[in-house]
Amino acid sequence: MAVDALQALWAEPRPPHPPVRVWRDWVLAAALVSWSVLEVMLREETAWRPLVLGVGVVVALTLLWRRTHPLGALVVAFGTVTAFDVARLLTLDVTGLVSVAAVLVLPYSLFRWGAGREAAVGLGIIVVWLAVTLAVAHVTEPVGVAEIVAGYGFFLFSAALGMALRYHAKARVRDIEQAKLRQRNQLARELHDTVGHHVSAIAVAAQAGRVAAATHPDRALAALEAIEDAASRTLAEMRTMVRVLRDGAEPDLTPQPGVADIGSLARSDGGYPRVDVHLSGDLDHLSPSVGVALHRIAREAVTNAVRHARNATRVVVIRVTGEGDQVRLTVRDDGEVSAAGHPVQGYGLLGMTERATILGGNLRAGPAPEGGWAVETVLPKQGAAA
Incomplete structure (x- = not known):
């Protein structure tokens, strides 16, 4: 050994x-x-x-x-x-x-x-x-012996300090990669469920089209159009899934949350900081994977604000706004921003950034111009481009 x-x-x-x-x-x-x-x-x-x-x-x-x-x-x-x-x-x-x-x-x-x-x-x-x-x-x-020991000891201590910091940095990098891998695995499970949903819809539409083909050709044509749309969505989700390292994770059969579930993060029952949710714009045609990502990012950002925002009384949790073919999520608190700010190197922020990047979007976190701390992400409504 x-x-x-x-x-x-x-x-x-x-x-x-x-x-x-x-x-x-x-x-x-x-x-x-x-x-x-x-x-x-x-x-x-x-x-x-x-x-x-x-x-x-x-x-x-x-x-x-x-x-x-x-x-x-x-x-x-x-x-x-x-x-x-x-x-x-x-x-x-x-x-x-x-x-x-x-x-x-x-x-x-x-x-x-x-x-x-x-x-x-x-x-x-x-x-x-x-x-x-x-x-x-x-x-x-x-x-004397003491001087000899001290001479060697000083240089051995210097070397040992360098080695300790080296392996601490390696452990930090390894932890970051593991956090990214966990996030990728979770996203892969969610994409698995999304693709399964699309395939089921294709199967149902195909059955309906076959039944209607003989007597109602117009209904059969509508079924084919529905199949084409669902197949395009499924192909986009599958191409996204290929870019995700799954590492043998088992599918999670629990229903995944979406934009509609972001409202459950609101809190106005006297707890501090208070959490408000605002949804606006066209949010009806989001890819399921994008909806899940918005919920995950919003929840993580709120958790960070509650834990780390100093003297915060209110968190403007969700301003989710549909803008053309994109959707924007902003989470901002009114706490005091210290010189060190929020723990920007934390694994939670790394996971949020990884999730947004995989779906073809971006995420920024930092002090807001009007005060407090803000997390903002912009995602394409249909996820990463096919």
Whole structure:
């Protein structure tokens, strides 16, 4: 088992999409270079100042590549300080710079953004450098066990912190993907029921048309038109279903809610915040999957508002409006919007966004211009385009 764990660690790839270099990185590098310059200018000895300053500048600049090239940055920085320490041990009588302690950031970056084999190689480089620098320190002043343990402990802690944050980020991504998958599975069950309804309608219309064909050709023609319409709806729903990962979920035989059920979310019995529902426009020709999505999104948005809206007294829950071939849903509260706002990275919002996207629509959530927090989604009435 231990061998398998080591092999898995060795084969661990780099995390995708490391953060790009931002202004804070340049500020950090500039601060370290300035620190090195001041330290060289204020120190008492005068020998080898350009060399000592060069070491500090190299270490500071490598931090600019610590995310995109973590092993390369570590090799350059620790290779430079190792060569400098060896020179101090053999020929130079000069002390190092305190600013070089910035190399402590690099083990964190390596284990946070590097591949498994890169982390192993980098750790070996760090161990070699620590042995060299402790040997140099021992020449001028004996180094005890406590100092050795502390030296290795600092760098191991930096590496462990990077690894912990790396796996925390991986767990977060995995949880988000599972939330999306659950939402897709639920939508797949709803689409299954919708397609079943359409197929049943086609069967009934076909039977009616066959009975009427001999004596009432006009009724048979109307039945064919109904079959054509139902078949087109079914084809659109099936094409939507193909894009949904079902993962073996069993059909849910419970009747699915729709726009008409949004009114049940209203609450005016003294509970706070109060919930109002307003329906307007043409809402009679919505695809069943769109009706279900509107209800699900409205319910999730209301739940978030009730839980998270600060000092809210009223939630304008549903303004569902039929606009041409689209339907718009707005849920807005009158609570106070803090600097952090609502938990925009929560799984509920991810699920709402996923549901709207699969059906060919979009969803936005954020502070409303008139105050409070608003969730707005726009969906095509017939779902995703065929």
